Amino acid sequence: MDTARSTPRDTVDAVPAGERAVPARTSASAGPAGGHHPSQRARWRQRLSRFDTKASPYAYISPFFIIFGVVGLFPLLYTAWVSLHEWHLIGGQGDFVGLKNFQDVLEQRFFWNAVRNTFSIFLLSSVPQVIAALLIAVALDSGIRAKGFWRMGVLLPYVIAPVAVVLIFNDLFGDRYGLVNELLGWVGLDPVQWHKDTLSSHLAIATMVNFRWTGYNALIFLAAMQTIPRDYYEAALIDGAGRIRTFFSITVPQLRATIIFVTITSTIGGLQIFDEPRMFDQYGQGGADRQWQTLTIYLYNLGWNQKNFGRASAVAWLLFLIIVAIAVVNFFVIRRIASREEER
């Protein structure tokens, strides 16, 4: 918090141990030998407690850094190393090939197909999600009764594993007998080929992502809404602004930073989407014509089906760069917005 605050301990600590021992010894100089002992012990204890205050903080934070180094940072850097080699899942390290893996990947039609699919599913699952979450948050913030009940209700999908969500929605989005097509039939529409059409499959997969995360994000927005000063709303009320006008002129601008925070977190997760497209049919290749093959599925197939770890690592690094680039862009957007807010 504030390093400036000084404590009784600090004032003692500020004096080097050697000098501090001098007055201590004069006070204990009554007995020539007898008084020597406790002061030694005191000095020892002092040294120990100084070591304690100096070293403890580092000891306490070190587990995180060590484990992050071993299973987070090191694998990412090692990925770069593997991506520069011929590397077989079983055979292990082969020749150094420089950037050839990257070149090969970038020449693959299916890589670009996976990039397209990933972004398409991401946009379909983040834009509607943010809008829906905002609307739900407004409804939850409108002074309803039984707040806790409604809040828990919208959070229910969050505790169902994505893998389970896909299996349920796979049935609902069945091409022939699915409930969704059944309902469309009642309204007089043709059945949709959810597992054949590219865009339809993206819609179905995005629906699963939205199902799980919309309520969660609505609660995040709700929390941010409760920090908006109520005077703003009262002023709007006095000015005769309607509900919709109030929402766009007060709520949304006040929530801008939160909206971007939610966008960043969903970007980092959304671009790595794997569970839903992997389970969308029983083969797990992302469709017969790879209509919904995302980058992470592409990576998995390269590594564990084609046993080509070198290329898989190249894909991992490319995806990593894409994510970092988007996160950085988002960060600067936030900074601009934050500084503009302060100018007001």
Added chain:
Amino acid sequence: MTVVTRRVDERRHRAADSPRGTTARVARRAQVSPAAYAFLTIVLLASAFPLWWSFVIGSKDAAALNTGEVSLLPGGNFLENASTVVSTLPFWKALGNSIIVSTVVSGLVVLLSTLAGFAFAKLRFRGREGLLLFVIATMCVPTQLGVVPLFIVMAKLGWIGGLWAVILPALVNAFGVFWMTQYLRESLPDELVEAARVDGASTLRIFWNVALPAARPGAAMLGLFTFIATWTNFFWPFIVLEPGNPTLPVALQQLQAAYYVDYSLVLAGVVLAAIPLLIVFVFAGRQLVSGIMQGAVKG
């Protein structure tokens, strides 16, 4: 514990309400439109329906499904389907594995995060701000992408197929460190730490007797969220575990491969696998809600 979190929650609401005068609140209360209730009811139905639907389908036999009639009421075949699922999958093993992995991961994450959070929030040391910033920055690192070398490392260690291979990578939780730092900053008064120092308590003693009791509600929430995240995780366990020794999501994937056409069995399995977290939800839903809302304000 529940009482404490609820109290914190209420205090936050009171704080949020305080600028609002009672008259204004009454005015707003009167303003709640039926539209808000109608909209929320639709949202609630949409949230609950897929789970209900999986129970409906999972409780029918194949013959009933093949008639093609749509009905929203369950049949009487659920237990039979469930026992088929349990006998064809290593279901109990998967359940046991999920429980072990989620419990160990959330326990260790809470311990390590509380330790680090205490240091960042209440101890003074050189490089504190920089290191904390580094921790926050790692939140943006998609560690999932180190999956190839991670697999190589696990293979070298001979851990492929074992639970430790799933547990170890899950222990990196930058969010947890950040969360506990923020929590202890607010809930542990500096005076308490100073007083214990003056009394000559060692840092470890202060952590154990002063920081931990103050951290408990925050730690409970962190544990809850880590438990759910670990339980529902699929990508890495799917890569590193063998078919005979899965976690629940990995077992569900096998179920789909085995019975792709028979949805009554697949969805019976889904319901079975969902039960444990639904129990958690029923007992701790309130904490989940306030946990998300607190985390959001701090974030």
